[in-house]
Amino acid sequence: xxxxxxxxxxxxxxxxxxxxxxxxxxxxxxxxxxxxxxxxxxxxxxxxxxxxxxxxxxxxxxxxxxxxxxxxxxxxxxxxxxxxxxxxxxxxxxxxxxxxxxxxxxxxxxxxxxxxxxxxxxxxxxxxxxxxxxxxxxxxxxxxxxxxxxxxxxxxxxxxxxxxxxxxxxxxxxxxxxxxxxxxxxxxxxxxxxxxxxxxxxxxxxxxxxxxxxxxxxxxxxxxxxxxxxxxxxxxxxxxxxxxxxxxxxxxxxxxxxxxxxxxxxxxxxxxxxxxxxxxxxxxxxxxxxxxxxxxxxxxxxxxxxxxxxxxxxxxxxxxxxxxxxxxxxxxxxxxxxxxxxxxxxxxxxxxxxxx
Amino acid sequence: xxxxxxxxxxxxxxxxxxxxxxxxxxxxxxxxxxxxxxxxxxxxxxxxxxxxxxxxxxxxxxxxxxxxxxxxxxxxxxxxxxxxxxxxxxxxxxxxxxxxxxxxxxxxxxxxxxxxxxxxxxxxxxxxxxxxxxxxxxxxxxxxxxxxxxxxxxxxxxxxxxxxxxxxxxxxxxxxxxxxxxxxxxxxxxxxxxxxxxxxxxxxxxxxxxxxxxxxxxxxxxxxxxxxxxxxxxxxxxxxxxxxxxxxxxxxxxxxxxxxxxxxxxxxxxxxxxxxxxxxxxxxxxxxxxxxxxxxxxxxxxxxxxxxxxxxxxxxxxxxxxxxxxxxxxxxxxxxxxxxxxxxxxxxxxxxxxxxxxxxxxxxxxxxxxxxxxxxxxxxxxxxxxxxxxxxxxxxxxxxxxxxxxxxxxxxxxxxxxxxxxxxxxxxxxxxxxxxxxxxxxxxxxxxxxxxxxxxxxxxxxxxxxxxxxxxxxxxxxxxxxxxxxxxxxxxxxxxxxxxxxxxxxxxxxxxxxxxxxxxxxxxxxxxxxxxxxxxxxxxxxxxxxxxxxxxxxxxxxxxxxxxxxxxxxxxxxxxxxxxxxxxxxxxxxxxxxxxxxxxxxxxxxxxxxxxx
Ligand code: HEM
Ligand SMILES: [Cu+2]
Ligand SMILES: [Cu+2]
Numbered sequence: 001x002x003x004x005x006x007x008x009x010x011x012x013x014x015x016x017x018x019x020x021x022x023x024x025x026x027x028x029x030x031x032x033x034x035x036x037x038x039x040x041x042x043x044x045x046x047x048x049x050x051x052x053x054x055x056x057x058x059x060x061x062x063x064x065x066x067x068x069x070x071x072x073x074x075x076x077x078x079x080x081x082x083x084x085x086x087x088x089x090x091x092x093x094x095x096x097x098x099x100x101x102x103x104x105x106x107x108x109x110x111x112x113x114x115x116x117x118x119x120x121x122x123x124x125x126x127x128x129x130x131x132x133x134x135x136x137x138x139x140x141x142x143x144x145x146x147x148x149x150x151x152x153x154x155x156x157x158x159x160x161x162x163x164x165x166x167x168x169x170x171x172x173x174x175x176x177x178x179x180x181x182x183x184x185x186x187x188x189x190x191x192x193x194x195x196x197x198x199x200x201x202x203x204x205x206x207x208x209x210x211x212x213x214x215x216x217x218x219x220x221x222x223x224x225x226x227x228x229x230x231x232x233x234x235x236x237x238x239x240x241x242x243x244x245x246x247x248x249x250x251x252x253x254x255x256x257x258x259x260x261x262x263x264x265x266x267x268x269x270x271x272x273x274x275x276x277x278x279x280x281x282x283x284x285x286x287x288x289x290x291x292x293x294x295x296x297x298x299x300x301x302x303x304x305x306x307x308x309x310x311x312x313x314x315x316x317x318x319x320x321x322x323x324x325x326x327x328x329x330x331x332x333x334x335x336x337x338x339x340x341x342x343x344x345x346x347x348x349x350x351x352x353x354x355x356x
Numbered sequence: 357x358x359x360x361x362x363x364x365x366x367x368x369x370x371x372x373x374x375x376x377x378x379x380x381x382x383x384x385x386x387x388x389x390x391x392x393x394x395x396x397x398x399x400x401x402x403x404x405x406x407x408x409x410x411x412x413x414x415x416x417x418x419x420x421x422x423x424x425x426x427x428x429x430x431x432x433x434x435x436x437x438x439x440x441x442x443x444x445x446x447x448x449x450x451x452x453x454x455x456x457x458x459x460x461x462x463x464x465x466x467x468x469x470x471x472x473x474x475x476x477x478x479x480x481x482x483x484x485x486x487x488x489x490x491x492x493x494x495x496x497x498x499x500x501x502x503x504x505x506x507x508x509x510x511x512x513x514x515x516x517x518x519x520x521x522x523x524x525x526x527x528x529x530x531x532x533x534x535x536x537x538x539x540x541x542x543x544x545x546x547x548x549x550x551x552x553x554x555x556x557x558x559x560x561x562x563x564x565x566x567x568x569x570x571x572x573x574x575x576x577x578x579x580x581x582x583x584x585x586x587x588x589x590x591x592x593x594x595x596x597x598x599x600x601x602x603x604x605x606x607x608x609x610x611x612x613x614x615x616x617x618x619x620x621x622x623x624x625x626x627x628x629x630x631x632x633x634x635x636x637x638x639x640x641x642x643x644x645x646x647x648x649x650x651x652x653x654x655x656x657x658x659x660x661x662x663x664x665x666x667x668x669x670x671x672x673x674x675x676x677x678x679x680x681x682x683x684x685x686x687x688x689x690x691x692x693x694x695x696x697x698x699x700x701x702x703x704x705x706x707x708x709x710x711x712x713x714x715x716x717x718x719x720x721x722x723x724x725x726x727x728x729x730x731x732x733x734x735x736x737x738x739x740x741x742x743x744x745x746x747x748x749x750x751x752x753x754x755x756x757x758x759x760x761x762x763x764x765x766x767x768x769x770x771x772x773x774x775x776x777x778x779x780x781x782x783x784x785x786x787x788x789x790x791x792x793x794x795x796x797x798x799x800x801x802x803x804x805x806x807x808x809x810x811x812x813x814x815x816x817x818x819x820x821x822x823x824x825x826x827x828x829x830x831x832x833x834x835x836x837x838x839x840x841x842x843x844x845x846x847x848x849x850x851x852x853x854x855x856x857x858x859x860x861x862x863x864x865x866x867x868x869x870x871x872x873x874x875x876x877x878x879x880x881x882x883x884x885x886x887x888x889x890x891x892x893x894x895x896x897x898x899x900x901x902x903x904x905x906x907x908x909x910x911x912x913x914x915x916x917x918x919x920x921x922x923x924x925x926x927x928x929x930x931x932x933x934x935x936x937x938x939x940x941x942x943x944x945x946x947x948x949x950x951x952x953x954x955x956x957x958x959x960x961x962x963x964x965x966x967x968x969x
Pocket of ligand 2: 290297
């Protein structure tokens with residue numbers, strides 16, 4: 001019913017506008033088309049300058065309203081992101097100046113040079129000097145931006161430092177899986193045909209590879225350490241996803257069959273960010289930034305940035321995925337009567353080591 | 357085939373400028389049936405109108421879809437049964453019991469919206485309309501090089517439209533993986549319902565579309581190169597023709613690459629090949645696929661090799677028409693005619709060398725990435741030249757604000773706003789932050805979507821009197837312009853801020869995201885404005901169709917005081933365009949305000965004491 005009412009109102013409004021428009025055309029014809037046209041020209045010339053003024057005010061108001069909701073209002077949470085931010089500012093200033101000047105010129109000229117009997121249009125087909133100037137000046141400005149940009153680009157894409165911790169991130173429809181190498185600092189081999197969710201092998205780890213025995217696999221939340229570079233090795237299990245790290249100002253695609261990498265150094269713990277942003281619910285969210293299906297919008301992961309101490313305590317509590325796949329190999333499941341029952345296997349040794 | 361032969365079929369003349377010796381030509385086309393005049397027409401003017409009206413239908417469909425998915429973004433908690441009742445009839449998976457649309461529906465509509473607006477509206481609807489309408493009229497030809505191929509081009513487009521439209525109604529829904537259709541998502545039916553039958557139909561429709569584009573493009577190129585009237589050297593061509601010519605060149609060189617990408621995708625989907633597929637385990641079926649060794653990134657290279665030129669295929673016709681309209685209504689020559697051609701040419705070359713700027717975060721080799729940064733930012737130089745030349749064209753003019761002129765000025769404003777954010781995105785170190793956020797949505801909608809729409813509106817308002825022999829209603833036109841101009845900025849400008857907060861594109865709902873949910877109110881505002889702007893476009897359509905039959909009649913042959921040839925034809929030109937001989941051309945198209953003359957038509961011989969520039 002309300003729908004019917006809305007449609008009726010819309011149709012009515014349309015009819016009214018339409019009738020006014022028709023009437024004004026008759027009036028214009030009666031008054032003499034030329035006079036009507038001149039009047040309309042004046043109105044539109046005036047609207048041009050009105051649009052310019054209101055537009056510039058609008059740009060300012062929009063900035064006041066939304067600036068504090070963007071990431072620029074808070075410091076970047078990664079060392080790399082600081083460079084992104086400073087580059088954003090430089091680019092904003094360069095393009096902002098051009099924007100304001102050219103828009104003012106455009107609407108000012110439109111207003112200023114509207115049709116008038118007192119003026120003859122100036123026959124001005126070309127001028128080589130002017131054209132040279134506005135080829136060269138933008139070229140120089142762009143060169144500066146390219147130089148700054150590429151210097152940052154090569155830093156971002158450089159090898160990760162040796163001391164960086166490594167986390168393997170795997171996207172799937174619709175969630176994230178994280179793997180830590182464990183004590184041996186090396187990831188075990190995997191093969192996608194070994195993936196078997198029912199057998200607790202969501203990554204297809206090859207159990208013949210002893211490096212897999214201590215690999216820890218978690219979902220949902222990834223833990224990393226403040227001020228310690230972290231290298232992400234990014235994979236996908238099905239379609240293309242993207243590890244979107246907006247607070248760190250970075251992102252990288254997850255492509256099935258072709259691993260990618262990304263490294264950065266977090267600057268603040270999650271707790272510190274809660275204070276800095278004044279938001280007690282603050283989280284470092286991993287947003288999937290590449291269309292991956294109808295659950296794309298809900299493909300959320302969380303990063304907890306913690307201190308080294310907190311990290312060590314957290315990691316000590318994690319069990320290698322090997323034990324989830326083979327519960328009988330887990331020392332914790334062993335018979336109390338025979339505590340060292342399985343302890344002679346290589347796996348258990350590796351695990352015992354990893355746990356310390 | 358010569359112009360004359362084109363018209364009479366029987367008469368073959370090998371001369372390129374056959375028109376010159378047909379002074380006895382009369383318009384003898386009385387016995388045309390309805391079918392050959394309005395349906396299977398070979399008259400370029402009728403084909404242009406067919407493209408235009410089909411494009412309008414798609415614009416309404418695509419626009420309506422954007423309104424629907426904006427309702428979801430703006431009012432995610434509300435229920436709107438009146439809408440979901442209708443959508444539920446189309447596809448039962450599109451609506452929830454609570455009267456809301458589902459993620460499936462959202463993605464299906466986003467994808468269809470993107471595909472049809474980019475290809476069906478702003479490629480076919482724009483180039484198809486104006487290349488067909490203006491090329492013969494402005495170069496002084498009786499029709500296209502091959503009117504038959506031209507007709508086929510439309511009907512392939514029509515067939516593509518039918519297939520695309522039908523795909524909306526299949527049970528598993530239309531394709532829903534984004535207009536870029538990246539595999540593996542687009543290759544695997546089990547990864548997304550839209551990748552089942554809907555994707556097959558999407559690919560068929562797009563293949564038909566490519567054929568249509570190629571038929572049209574080859575024809576436009578051949579016509580511009582071979583069928584110009586006497587005296588119409590390349591450097592006397594109006595800039596519209598240059599732009600349409602370059603557009604056709606871009607399309608002919610890049611669409612085949614897209615086509616090959618699609619063929620490989622069809623193979624992967626149906627014949628078990630692994631061009632794009634490797635290492636895939638699907639959760640939905642709990643199985644690992646047999647494919648190994650393919651590269652999902654290969655598709656992206658093939659796609660963007662068309663995809664980037666495509667944005668210029670959309671933009672160049674608008675640039676050409678805007679140049680023409682600005683000059684005509686400022687009553688001044690376009691500033692820097694040769695520089696305008698040169699910058700178009702530079703854009704065409706560079707357009708082929710920047711495609712990987714869409715792939716900075718795919719794991720692309722960083723060195724390769726840096727080359728693409730350089731080439732991408734280089735495109736900003738010819739773009740800047742164009743902007744400054746347009747501004748100088750206005751300087752010291754005597755401006756008439758016809759509706760076409762308003763849209764042309766609006767185009768320049770939007771092109772500046774959107775082009776400048778391209779400089780942000782082209783710098784890979786910033787793109788790594790902004791890629792696939794609303795910042796990109798804001799950028800390309802302003803620079804490509806809305807700006808080209810403005811170019812198209814400018815073209816329609818300017819050439820409507822030539823198309824239909826009547827005027828559009830001025831008051832409605834002015835309302836249309838100002839509300840659209842204000843609305844476009846209100847919709848897209850704030851999106852930059854959402855992007856700077858990292859808000860990802862192609863999200864159905866933001867409410868679970870701590871980082872992005874602060875924009876709920878803004879999203880509501882944007883959606884409301886979008887609905888109003890859509891309603892204003894309906895007003896334009898009413899004006900358009902009402903005026904075809906009821907508009908004020910055009911009484912003078914050259915209502916805008918233009919120099920170009922189309923205004924030397926009769927008010928309602930028949931098939932063949934000029935009843936008598938085709939006029940000869942003696943000068944360039946921009947002698948406005950020269951030596952104290954209001955304007956000097958191209959057909960007027962150069963006077964003895966005329967000044968040179
Ligand atoms: C002049 C007309 C232009 C048009 C029609 C245009 C069109 C587009 C389109 C359609 C996209 C969307 C890509 C996507 O779906 O992900 C896009 C993105 C992009 N544009 Fe433009 N653009 C133009 C100008 C520029 C300029 C001048 C630059 C650079 C100087 C530029 C650089 C970029 C970059 C780098 C992206 C990729 C951003 C991303 O994917 O994150 N564009 N552009
Ligand atoms: Cu996703
Ligand atoms: Cu591009």
